[in-house]
Amino acid sequence: MTGIVVKTNGREIFLQWQAVTSLDAGGATLRTTAIDISKFHQRPNEIRLKRDLMDRQIVDIDGRKVVRVNDLRLDEVEGALHLVAVDVGASGLLRRLGIEGPWRVLARGFHREVPERYIDWEDVDPLERTIASVKLRVPHKGLAELHPADLATIMDQLSRNDRVGLISSLDDEAAADAIGEMEPESQVDILEDLEPERAADILEEMDPDEAADLVADLSDESRVEILGLMEKEEADEVQELMTYAEDTAGGIMTTEFVAVPASLTAAETIDRLRELEPDAETIYYVYVTDDDEKLVGVLSLRDLIVAKPSTCIATFMFAEPVAVKTDASEEEVTELVARYNLLAVPVVDAEGRLEGIVTVDDAMDTLMPQTSKRRIPRLFSRSGTAER
């Protein structure tokens, strides 16, 4: 804490905390006689505790929740005053209402504790809106370290403006992961609220199948605009995926798989995997295609590793791989995955060309329609909790 803002003669002025000897309800005593009475201007790295933090919503990073600040805890450490924790418990609320004492007496009569809950200032993330244009010195450091699913839970609790603020503090990849964990309905809302360039950047980071589902749900104008801003290659992939109906193999497949020609050796294939790995959704299977991109075989990572490095993969690949057509139903895909215990099923077009793969997690989504994703007692969200 650096100082206090005092209103005098209708003007707000700033007093250095060092200049204050004592401060209580009756007033403050200063150690200097000269004070700077020029108008107070908030600097970019400053927060006004009462105006910007008290009663506001903050993100409790530890508890992965959005809570409201009831009170603040300031401690003196080595002569300087520090904000150490925010109070989000009932005791803070009662204190603010001026009835903490009586309440405690009452509670003791019933042998009950008054719940106290403090969150370390370190574990708090003030929302963008609540601190106006103020940027913290380490903005949203804690948030970026959260699991995408937790970030999604937090974003579900925020208003639209706050979400956009939060996303703008994340890098494209983290944003893409977090958005990927959200409900389709919310994904669309968020993407349409973002600057189109940013939305395009984030979509590029998402898995193409996820991105395609999302882009298909956008309004016509945003879809055209955002696709236009994406890298050509990614935009083409997304557009291609979008031509498949959502409940078919084509609609749930991803185009990020590893395919190699049959002429490679095991060692060359492993090298190729190293090159491609960062993009592919799964590398447990390597697909083998001919010159026409037709699927001719499949290798497991295990096959590759146990094989002698110099053997040609054509000699030990599984030559009649299980595959589905792009228009196969989701149920067919799920059935195949279950029957053959596959981690992924290749998807081919009518001529047998490899178009994509459906990974086991995407196939399972059809079996368990988001039962694991239940959250929010939303009063009236558009799709409604009832949908789940």
Next chain:
Amino acid sequence: MKAPVLGFTPRVVNRVRFAAILGVLGPGLVSGFADNDAGGITTYSVAGVKYGYELLWVLLASQIVLFFTQEVGARLGLATGQGLTGLVRERFGVRWVTFLTITMLIANVGSIVAEFAGTAAALSLFNVAPAISAAIAATVVILLITRGSFGKVQYLFVAVGIGVSLAYFASALMAHPDWGNAFHSLLVPSLAHAGSTNGAYWLAVVATVGTTITPWGQAFIQSYCADKRLGPEDLVGERLDVGLGALLTNLIAGFIVVACAAALFSHQVTIDTNNPNAVAKIAEALRPFAGDAAQYLFAVGLLAASFLGLGVVPLTSAYAACEAFGWETGVDWRFRDAPAFYGLIIFFIVIAAFFVLIPGLPLVQVMFMAQVVNALLLPFVLVFVMVLASDKKLMGPLVSGRFLQMVGWTGTALLVVLSLTLAVSSFTTF
């Protein structure tokens, strides 16, 4: 199945259609129907029985004010994405929001009692005992809310509501009303009874306004808009929605008054309006004049309205409280993750159900006191809302313009006068 190049697959079409349907049945509409809850229907029926067509102008006036108050509430939700109590806390501090929330909760218990009384009255026409109907209603609503399917079911209620509004229209027709007289009363305030010595006329006026424009209604529309994550770009649609809601509410209320006026007032049928079962009595009394169907249509309408209110009022209360005090808004919806939220809802419903279940409790007095508390709270709520909506920093482009500010403050001033009237007269009659 490969779709043509630009045909963005069937799913896009599905989505648009779904969104369009729900977009129309939006916050304003649900809010409008919820305003015509059990208390509303009781008040309108009683107004029709006691004063004939005379109070129709009050209906029109209160729906116009309702449009503007709901519009402001919706706009706050669109601009800030927050509920009313959250904004009040941030702007006016913890003491004001505590006062607002606790008072609203107390008043809402009274409103919920009225909803239970409504279901009991409606079901009594089908020979169901009050205790049984209250128990059934409480169980059904708690299950619906805790199972999280209320979001969907509310549309069913609204659909029933629309169907029933046609039923009220039919009942009104069957009662052969004097339409000329009705339209005249709608547009020209008639004050024949205004000078009556005991002020009962004005009390009826205040009750009619008070049942339409409520503190919880104000909290409801804002939370609804915020929770639906509607934004500034939805302003036009939302205004349309609120307008439609107010219009339909007005029509339903109007037909109820007309039906009661035509069938009962003009035949000098008197009803003991201090009976919590007054509506049931009124529906029965409709029978000789408007036919058997009218009685049951009336009952079904009342039942649907009560259920909608029974779901909406506790939910709104719990949301308001959680938002004000920062309790688990938007965590997992299982009970153990949101004990305060569900605890509050169940508490409200159970407490209210007791008033109906246990004979001899002062049911009517509780309902009446709830109205008084609501009336006293309303000025505060409206002042908060008006101040917040005029804050350029908070509202951005959605800030109230000069016209809306003028209308809003005029409406607020009128309602303050009415509220004080009700408060003073209720204390003098007690």
